[in-house]
Amino acid sequence: MSVTVVIGAQWGDEAKGKIVDLLSQEADIVGRFNGGDNAGHTVVNQYGTFKLRLTPNGFSNPRTICVIGPGVVVNLATLIAEIETIRQAGISLDGRLWVSPRCHVVMPYHPLVEGIYERAKGAASTGTTGRGMGPVYADKVSYNGIRLADLADEAALAEKLGVQLKVKNALFKLFNIDELNLQNIIQEKQAQFAQIKEMVREPFGLVQEALRKDARIILEAAQGSLLDNDWGTYPFCTASTTIAGGAAGGLGIAPRWVGRVIGVAKAYTTRVGAGPFPTELLDQDGEALRQAGAEFGTVTGRPRRCGWFDAELVRFTAQLSGMTEVALTKLDVLDGMPKIKIGVGYCPKGHCKSDLPGSEVRLAHYWEGDARWLEAQEPEYIEVDGWMESTKDVRAFEQLPKLAQAYVRKVEQLIETPVGMVSTGPEREAIIPVPR
Ligand code: IMP
Numbered sequence: 001m002s003v004t005v006v007i008g009a010q011w012g013d014e015a016k017g018k019i020v021d022l023l024s025q026e027a028d029i030v031g032r033f034n035g036g037d038n039a040g041h042t043v044v045n046q047y048g049t050f051k052l053r054l055t056p057n058g059f060s061n062p063r064t065i066c067v068i069g070p071g072v073v074v075n076l077a078t079l080i081a082e083i084e085t086i087r088q089a090g091i092s093l094d095g096r097l098w099v100s101p102r103c104h105v106v107m108p109y110h111p112l113v114e115g116i117y118e119r120a121k122g123a124a125s126t127g128t129t130g131r132g133m134g135p136v137y138a139d140k141v142s143y144n145g146i147r148l149a150d151l152a153d154e155a156a157l158a159e160k161l162g163v164q165l166k167v168k169n170a171l172f173k174l175f176n177i178d179e180l181n182l183q184n185i186i187q188e189k190q191a192q193f194a195q196i197k198e199m200v201r202e203p204f205g206l207v208q209e210a211l212r213k214d215a216r217i218i219l220e221a222a223q224g225s226l227l228d229n230d231w232g233t234y235p236f237c238t239a240s241t242t243i244a245g246g247a248a249g250g251l252g253i254a255p256r257w258v259g260r261v262i263g264v265a266k267a268y269t270t271r272v273g274a275g276p277f278p279t280e281l282l283d284q285d286g287e288a289l290r291q292a293g294a295e296f297g298t299v300t301g302r303p304r305r306c307g308w309f310d311a312e313l314v315r316f317t318a319q320l321s322g323m324t325e326v327a328l329t330k331l332d333v334l335d336g337m338p339k340i341k342i343g344v345g346y347c348p349k350g351h352c353k354s355d356l357p358g359s360e361v362r363l364a365h366y367w368e369g370d371a372r373w374l375e376a377q378e379p380e381y382i383e384v385d386g387w388m389e390s391t392k393d394v395r396a397f398e399q400l401p402k403l404a405q406a407y408v409r410k411v412e413q414l415i416e417t418p419v420g421m422v423s424t425g426p427e428r429e430a431i432i433p434v435p436r
Contacts, residue, residue, distance in 0.1 A: 002210075003217045003253060005244045008224030009263035009317045011271040013297070013304065015329040015423065016264045017041030020057040020220045022428050023262075028215035029065045029207065030058030033250025034240040035222030036073040036106060036136070038129040040298025044426050047089045051298055055082045057220060060091055067203040070102035071240065071250020072222075073136045074148060076192035083196070098203035099196065101149035105189065107161075109168040109180055110135040116175050126236055127273030129299045137229075137239035139164070148200050151193035157186055204252050211257050219247045225263070225317035233371040236275025244321035262420065263323035265314050267331045267407070270304040272297050276374035279307035279343040279381075293333040310343035310379065311414035316366045318417040325420030327431075328408060331400075332424040337386040340407065343379035344414060352380045384410060391424040397434050400424075408434060 004023060008014045021043045024030045037053035044050075045060050054074065058064030068074070079099070086093055110132025117134070118125040128134065139145040144164060150157050161182055169179040193200070210217060225231065227238040228246075240246070244261045247253055268289055271277045281289065286306045289295065295304035318326065334340055345363025363380055387401035394400050400408075400422075412419040423431045 002214045003219060003247075003258045004260040004262060005219045005221065005247050005258055005321070006262045006264060007221040007244050007321055007323075008227075008242065009265035009314050009323070009326060010224045010269055010310075011226045011277075012224035013040075013270055013272065013295075014224060014264040014266050015042075016220060017043045017052070017057055018329070018423065018426065018428070018431065019262060019264050019327050019421075020218055021045060021060070022431055023218050024058040024061055024064055026216055027058055027061070027064050027218045029067060029210055029217045030056040031067040031069055031203070031207070031217065031219045031251050032056045032222065033069045033071045033219055033247045034242055035238065036131060036133055037075040037078040038131045038133050038238065038299060039222035042298055042426075045428065047091060050085065050089070052082055053299065054079050055086065055097070058218070059086050059093060062092070062096075064096065065206070066093070066097045067207065067251070068097075068099040068103060069203065069251030070100045071246060072100075072103050073106055073133065073140070073240075074099065074103045075106040075131065076189065076196070080192060080195050093199075097199045098206060099148065099200050100202050100204075101147060101200050102202070103148050104136055104140045104145040105148055105151065106132045106136045107146060107164070107189075108185060109164065109172075110139070112172065112177055113168065116171065116177070125274060127275075129273075129297075131299070133239045148193070151189050152197070154186065154190065157189070158182065161185055207251065207253060211253070217253075219251060219253070221246060225320060226313060231320055233275045233374060236273065236371055243317075244323075260325075261321050261323045262325055262327055263314070263318055263321060263417070264327045264329060266293075266309070266329050267334055267411075267422075268293070268309050269307045269313070270295050272300070272302055272304050276371050277305055277307060278346060278374065278377055278379045279310045279341075280305050281307045285337070288336065289333060292336065293330055308341040308343055308381070309411065311411065312343055312345045312363075312366055312379070314415045315417070318415055323417050325418050326412070326415060327421045327423070328411060328419050329423045331404060331408070331422050332391045334386060334407070335390050335392075336388065338388060339383055340386050341381040341383050342410065342414065344382055345380050346374070346377035347380060349376055349378045352378055392430075394424055395429060395432060397422070397432050400432075
């Protein structure tokens, strides 16, 4: 059971990159199994600060192999730029990066199609990252995708692209968007493919061999569980499978190999883009979290929506992925909060226990309804005292203020999952193990 899956337990941006970076110091293989360059992982290590979207986080360890599985969609320009950034930092990826030829390629028309839909939806738009994720996955599942392997064969590529442009250009005409030129795209994609073709090889055999040898494999999910296409707040979600089960399909690793599932959750909650967010704070507490946590999107720079920790959500995502532990990140962001609330379940707006003293209201679960239902709910909270001290340089759990320790213990009780580590700063050393 040598596989550890690291997933986001909320709406993404939970600082998974930092946890994977720490674990990858001991890893033989680090893999990505979903999403594309809509993800944004910030990693701070001895080589500098890296903001990566596609390259798996094991890149900084010379003995770690990085694999990108068929569940990932590849924007070639992004991948090439990242390989170059990593090279310039003095790290060689030669022979260490394997990208499945089954990966679908983001084509220039995908972000354009996405833009048409986002504009047509108006106020009901998803608020995507604009990287073409919905359309590229839609083409994949409707048998209209173009995979990396197709780029190696010019005639096959021309035929497939020709069909796609016939349909997409007709749509663009309707929406007054300039038509795309077949030859230009073929040239661009083949030139990009030529730059990475040594890395395009199926990692399945390598991974199976590693499993047999009980090698240490870390799989990192992109985005967060609540953006999952099936279980997230659809249609305010992403296009891929973001939960631990996605590792099986997205990289061809059977579930029986997975022994450890780490859900990464912030000590509060954030969300980018539209969609329900029951514990969102639209007041100065929300602004204080945004400033203290530097909550601005890695990919889009958008200010993130901020709110209290929602234990109902994380209990749900822990069940969904069978989390063996949770890594609670950015605890230090709560350092200045005199009172801290934790969401524990929902009731229809205006009907929470706090609104109706003495009445017993049954708290509803996230999974009982859809996004529209969730919009009509409000959270029931418990309130705890804040610690009002800096936790930034703390390196051992027992050295955290007593109230911070109590907060972590309360969270693990509410989510019914052990908190295995907490983090109080961006550096590797700021990840503190939590004793049992
Ligand atoms: P898409 O994945 O670009 O299609 O965007 C769909 C939704 O997922 C939007 O609400 C995005 O803000 C959100 N999203 C996508 N990737 C991330 C991420 O890495 N972190 C946080 N939110 C994301």
